[in-house]
Amino acid sequence: MKLELISFKLCPFAQRAVILLNEQGIDFELTYINPMDPPDWFKAISPTGQVPLLKANDQIIFESSVITEFINDISTTDIHPKDVIQKANNRSWIAFSGDMLGDMFDIVTGDEEKFNTAKKALFGKLAKIESVKDSKTFFNGDEFNMIDAAFAPIFMRLSWINEFTNNALSLAEFKNLSAWSDAILALDVVKNSVVDGLEDVYYSNIEGREGHLSTLLVEEDY
Ligand SMILES: N[C@@H](CCC(=O)N[C@@H](CS)C(=O)NCC(=O)O)C(=O)O
Structure with missing residues (x-):
């Protein structure tokens, strides 16, 4: 095909x-x-x-x-968990994560009021995920599943924002979520899913949007 x-x-x-x-x-x-x-x-x-x-x-x-x-x-291996209830549960959280990307868009583009509203909304969702996440490496355990791939772009952008600012969106309060994020971001398949230098482009995008987040940038050399 x-x-x-x-x-x-x-x-x-x-x-x-x-x-x-x-x-x-x-x-x-x-x-x-x-x-x-x-x-x-x-x-x-x-x-x-x-x-x-x-x-x-x-x-x-x-x-x-x-x-x-x-x-x-069309794959030879199924990237979802086998158990149908667990699979449906994963799909529910994947759908939930779509709204998190909406919050992140407002965080990047919004004025201070919009930024604070979106940050509150995002952190409310992160807290809900933390409440269902355990200490296993990935969402379901040792295997990288579709749900981990769905969260990778969110964790990548959160980590960039934290790097560019004084941890404006720190995940430190979410212990299991932070460890999950670290495990996902360490994978080559995740690192190689964006073009080289995208971090710099993202920094410039934040700057160019001139929202509240741009006033929190601390690094000059991106
Ligand atoms: N629900 C869509 C959202 C895709 C989406 O928002 N794509 C953005 C780029 S990241 C886009 O194409 N924006 C242009 C537009 O909305 O006109 C999906 O999951 O595929």
Whole structure:
């Protein structure tokens, strides 16, 4: 099957698909566009105007959660836990994590009031996850599953923000979540899921947005 993933370098939703494709050892072509200024060919094939978009032979698959499930469907190994209740529970938390990316967008772009509201909302969600997470390496235990891939872009961006600021979004109060984040971010499949230098681009993106978060940046040399 010929696969082409249409992506945007900074997109956390597209990053999930890249992690899954690489973890499952599936060959694919990666094409970057800027969804804020999309080329005509993209407008013609995208129902939502959003990335990620997966072209499988000539069919268009959109919505990152559908794309990642499709990638798992065509894989030789199942990246979900076997138990159907545990699998459904994982999918629930994956859906929950989508709203966390919305909070993070407001954190990066918002003025002080919006930043504080979004931070409160994000930390409320993190506390809920901490309450169900145990001390095992990954969400379900020793194996890296789809839910871990779904949280990777969130943890990567939180760690960058903490590095760029005086730990503005520190996870220290969430012991199990912090250890989970460290385990995920240490994996090559996660490190290699973004282009080299994306951290600098993310820093510039925060600066360029001129929101409250940009006033908290402490490093000058990104
Ligand atoms: N629900 C979508 C969200 C994807 C999304 O928000 N993509 C952003 C880039 S990270 C985008 O394409 N934004 C352009 C737009 O909304 O017009 C998914 O999970 O695939």
